[in-house]
Amino acid sequence: MVEKRPRTRATYHHGDLRAALITAGIGVAREGGPQAVVLREVARIVGVAPNSAYGHFATLTALKKAVADRALGDMAAAMDAYLEAAAPDEPADPAEAAKTYLREVGRAYLHFALTEPGLFRTAMGGDPTGIGVPGVPEEATGTDHDDDRPKPEFHLLRALDRLVGAGCLHPADTNRAVMASWAAVHGLAIMFLDLLPYLTPEERDAAVSETLDVLVAGLTCPRP
Amino acid sequence: MVEKRPRTRATYHHGDLRAALITAGIGVAREGGPQAVVLREVARIVGVAPNSAYGHFATLTALKKAVADRALGDMAAAMDAYLEAAAPDEPADPAEAAKTYLREVGRAYLHFALTEPGLFRTAMGGDPTGIGVPGVPEEATGTDHDDDRPKPEFHLLRALDRLVGAGCLHPADTNRAVMASWAAVHGLAIMFLDLLPYLTPEERDAAVSETLDVLVAGLTCPRP
DNA sequence: CCGCAATACTCACACTGTCCAGATTGCCGA
DNA sequence: TCGGCAATCTGGACAGTGTGAGTATTGCGG
Numbered sequence: 001m002v003e004k005r006p007r008t009r010a011t012y013h014h015g016d017l018r019a020a021l022i023t024a025g026i027g028v029a030r031e032g033g034p035q036a037v038v039l040r041e042v043a044r045i046v047g048v049a050p051n052s053a054y055g056h057f058a059t060l061t062a063l064k065k066a067v068a069d070r071a072l073g074d075m076a077a078a079m080d081a082y083l084e085a086a087a088p089d090e091p092a093d094p095a096e097a098a099k100t101y102l103r104e105v106g107r108a109y110l111h112f113a114l115t116e117p118g119l120f121r122t123a124m125g126g127d128p129t130g131i132g133v134p135g136v137p138e139e140a141t142g143t144d145h146d147d148d149r150p151k152p153e154f155h156l157l158r159a160l161d162r163l164v165g166a167g168c169l170h171p172a173d174t175n176r177a178v179m180a181s182w183a184a185v186h187g188l189a190i191m192f193l194d195l196l197p198y199l200t201p202e203e204r205d206a207a208v209s210e211t212l213d214v215l216v217a218g219l220t221c222p223r224p
Numbered sequence: 225m226v227e228k229r230p231r232t233r234a235t236y237h238h239g240d241l242r243a244a245l246i247t248a249g250i251g252v253a254r255e256g257g258p259q260a261v262v263l264r265e266v267a268r269i270v271g272v273a274p275n276s277a278y279g280h281f282a283t284l285t286a287l288k289k290a291v292a293d294r295a296l297g298d299m300a301a302a303m304d305a306y307l308e309a310a311a312p313d314e315p316a317d318p319a320e321a322a323k324t325y326l327r328e329v330g331r332a333y334l335h336f337a338l339t340e341p342g343l344f345r346t347a348m349g350g351d352p353t354g355i356g357v358p359g360v361p362e363e364a365t366g367t368d369h370d371d372d373r374p375k376p377e378f379h380l381l382r383a384l385d386r387l388v389g390a391g392c393l394h395p396a397d398t399n400r401a402v403m404a405s406w407a408a409v410h411g412l413a414i415m416f417l418d419l420l421p422y423l424t425p426e427e428r429d430a431a432v433s434e435t436l437d438v439l440v441a442g443l444t445c446p447r448p
Numbered sequence: 449c450c451g452c453a454a455t456a457c458t459c460a461c462a463c464t465g466t467c468c469a470g471a472t473t474g475c476c477g478a
Numbered sequence: 479t480c481g482g483c484a485a486t487c488t489g490g491a492c493a494g495t496g497t498g499a500g501t502a503t504t505g506c507g508g
Contacts, residue, residue, distance in 0.1 A: 187411020210400030218442025
């Protein structure tokens with residue numbers, strides 16, 4: 001929120017357009033999802049000519065990418081807050097504590113997905129230009145990728161580490177564990193948003209609990 | 225493929241436009257995903273004026289919905305073929321057979337998702353207009369919903385029934401089982417397509433196997 | 449054989465992303 | 479202090495999109 005002139009700005013130059021565009025993009029993505037971040041609309045919100053954006057982003061896709069990055073950071077922050085707020089009493093048993101922590105991380109993920117579906121979809125690259133799975137190495141399009149910012153999977157890794165520390169998970173199985181956990185939770189989120197939007201919150205909570213039960217059971221079962 | 229005149233048709237009336245539009249929609253959705261099904265382009269393929277589609281579909285979204293329905297049927301058929309072709313030898317132990325069958329169903333799901341990502345995305349409603357999870361009952365927009373056609377989840381239900389029959393799964397747990405299974409497999413698919421497109425086929429196969437291991441372990445574990 | 453309702457077409461409008469050329473300015477060196 | 483330069487923003491334009499209103503063309507039932 002650097003400037004907020006409703007129409008024409010006082011100064012010809014905006015000062016910090018790039019950031020303002022991203023912020024406005026987050027605003028429209030919050031309600032409406034990724035396809036709501038429209039170049040002309042975003043420029044209109046910021047109070048700038050549509051083509052001004054091209055000075056900071058080569059294309060609309062680049063803007064969306066930046067917005068998605070920020071949405072991902074927002075998601076990590078929201079998960080942090082959720083975990084901080086809703087995990088006061090932990091079981092004394094360290095194994096049980098680790099399990100409930102993993103469950104709590106999953107709940108945090110789903111909480112954000114259901115609370116901020118627009119940002120969640122935006123963060124997860126809802127409408128990727130690159131359809132298909134050509135196996136291209138993505139050629140590291142990283143525009144000076146600041147990969148040090150908090151990312152949602154960090155919480156998951158910490159939870160799995162705790163499981164390993166508690167002896168519930170073999171260290172060698174941590175890779176399969178991260179895939180299984182992420183897939184279960186992400187799949188649940190997508191299903192709730194896209195496939196089963198008519199579920200009541202109670203039904204959703206039940207499905208979450210049951211799926212998380214299956215997950216931790218499968219992870220901590222005596223491996224073959 | 226009712227008609228294929230490159231330009232203007234011989235007859236003024238097309239004969240069976242609605243079906244032709246859906247077929248053309250499937251064609252463009254196959255490569256390019258749901259956002260590639262563009263009204264004017266589809267009409268162009270069929271060889272008809274853009275607005276002719278409005279005689280059969282109230283809006284582009286309705287066309288997409290029809291295309292998505294057909295893509296879902298295609299997915300079910302593809303899973304059928306996959307399961308028929310790639311499951312010759314089953315373990316003698318019925319419990320083990322049921323488990324491998326569930327795994328095979330999951331593999332069939334993922335095989336279609338990775339083989340036909342455009343159709344998969346289209347079938348799963350990649351770009352829903354209704355963002356958010358307002359809990360609306362969807363008001364049953366069913367345009368004479370022919371719900372008797374094969375749907376992908378049918379295979380999953382059959383696999384779980386076999387697990388129940390083999391004594392590996394308590395009948396009361398079947399609901400949680402369907403959610404957990406579906407979430408795991410669907411989440412894996414979305415992750416491969418959207419989040420981890422750079423994985424090699426080998427890495428993907430490994431992740432699939434490991435995730436399915438965790439799933440069946442969690443489902444067939446001694447319940448708490 | 450004729451009228452009519454279904455079907456497809458034409459024209460038009462408000463949008464969108466993006467290119468190109470020009471206007472405006474902060475800033476840095478002389 | 480001041481002139482110019484490069485960064486930044488603006489305006490107009492073009493191709494393409496979904497969709498509405500009115501018009502032409504037909505197959506078919508009476």
